[in-house]
Amino acid sequence: MEQPLLEISGLHTSFDTFDGKVRAVDGVDLAVHPGKTLCVVGESGCGKSVTARSILRLIEDSGSIDAGTVTWNGDLIDGTGEAFDVLTLDPGDKRLQKLRGGDVGMIFQEPAASLLQLRTVGAQLVETLRLHTGLDKKAARAKAIELLDTVGIPDAARRVDAYPFQLSGGMCQRVMIAIALCANPSLLIADEPTTALDVTTQARILDLIRSLQAEHRMAVMFITHDLGVVAELADEVAVMYLGRVVERASVEELFADPKHPYTKALLASVPVLGRDRGRDLPTIPGAVPSPLHRPSGCSFHPRCAEAIAGTCDVEAPPEVDFGNGRTAECVLYETEGVRA
Structure with missing residues (x-):
C-alpha cells in the first residue's frame, strides 16, 4: 500500500x-x-x-x-x-x-456554531482564501462565489453576502465544506x-465529498x-x-x-429493512x-455479552494482528492472530 x-x-x-x-x-x-x-x-x-x-x-x-x-x-x-x-x-x-x-481542511461539528454569526459567509471565505492562496480581495471574492456554487448553494453570487443565521443548517454545512476546501487540501x-x-x-x-x-x-x-x-x-x-x-x-x-x-x-x-419484523x-x-x-x-467488558469473568475484568486485552492491517483488541482472538 x-x-x-x-x-x-x-x-x-x-x-x-x-x-x-x-x-x-x-x-x-x-x-x-x-x-x-x-x-x-x-x-x-x-x-x-x-x-x-x-x-x-x-x-x-x-x-x-x-x-x-x-x-x-x-x-x-x-x-x-x-x-x-x-x-x-x-x-x-x-x-x-x-x-x-x-x-488539511476540517469540517467541524455544528456548523452554525463554528461560523461567525456577525460576518458574512463571503467575508469568512475571502479571509481563508487570502491567507492560504495569496489571492487579492477581488479574486478571492470571485473564488468564494465559485466555491459556494461548487458545494451546491443556489444563487451563490447573492448568498455570498448572507450571514450564517440567514441560512439553513444544510446551507451552513455546505459553507463549512467550502471553507475547508479553499486551499485544495x-x-x-x-x-x-x-x-x-x-x-x-x-x-x-456525501456525493459532493466523493466527487471532490x-x-x-x-x-x-x-x-x-x-x-x-x-x-x-x-x-x-x-x-x-x-x-x-x-x-x-x-x-x-x-x-x-x-x-x-x-x-x-x-x-x-x-x-435492516424486512429483517426480524415485529421484534x-x-x-x-x-x-x-x-x-x-x-x-x-477491558473497558468494554461491563457491556460485553462475550466477556470472560476473571479475565476480561482483570487484564487489558492484547492487540491481535490478523494481517493486512487488520487488528482487534480482544482476548477472544489471542490464539488466532499474532500479538501486535
Whole structure:
C-alpha cells in the first residue's frame, strides 16, 4: 500500500477537570492514505472528535497532548519538503500554519456554531482564501462565489453576502465544506458533517465529498455514528471505544466478519429493512463509562455479552494482528492472530 499521508502513533490527549484528569484519547494509532477514506466510528464520548482536533493541535486550554506522534508525510509525498511530526512544531511555525486550513481542511461539528454569526459567509471565505492562496480581495471574492456554487448553494453570487443565521443548517454545512476546501487540501477531516441533516441533504453532501475526492485525489478522515454512511463511503474503518481503537479493518472485512464484540454489537443494532419484523431491535446495554472511572481490564467488558469473568475484568486485552492491517483488541482472538 502507498505510504500514508498522515500517521498517528501512540496518541494520548487529556483534560484537567475539577474531578481529576480525563484521558480522552488513550493511545490511538491511525493512518490515512492519499485518495482513501478512513471512517472513525463509535458512540459519543469515545474520543473521535478529540483525536481529530489533536491532529491540528486544536485542543482547549484545559487539555494537553501528553504523548505520541502525528507524522505529516504530505510534503514528502508531493516533493515539496520532508515529513515532520506536527506535535513537535512551535505554535508560530509556518508549517503548522500551512497545515491548518491549507494542507488539511476540517469540517467541524455544528456548523452554525463554528461560523461567525456577525460576518458574512463571503467575508469568512475571502479571509481563508487570502491567507492560504495569496489571492487579492477581488479574486478571492470571485473564488468564494465559485466555491459556494461548487458545494451546491443556489444563487451563490447573492448568498455570498448572507450571514450564517440567514441560512439553513444544510446551507451552513455546505459553507463549512467550502471553507475547508479553499486551499485544495490533501486531507479533509469531516467531523460528523451530516449529523442533524435531512436524508436528502445528507446524500448530497456525501456525493459532493466523493466527487471532490475523486477529482483531487484527496484523503478523507470521516467521523460518524452512522454505519450506513460508513458502508457507502469508507475504504478503511477504525472503531473507537473509550479513547482507544478497538478494531481496525477494511470496510468489506468489517461488515462481513466483525471481530470485536463492540463492533458486532454496533452492527447488530442497525435496522435492516424486512429483517426480524415485529421484534425489538438489539441494543448495547448501559452507556460508555466516564473516562474518570474506567473499568478495570477491558473497558468494554461491563457491556460485553462475550466477556470472560476473571479475565476480561482483570487484564487489558492484547492487540491481535490478523494481517493486512487488520487488528482487534480482544482476548477472544489471542490464539488466532499474532500479538501486535
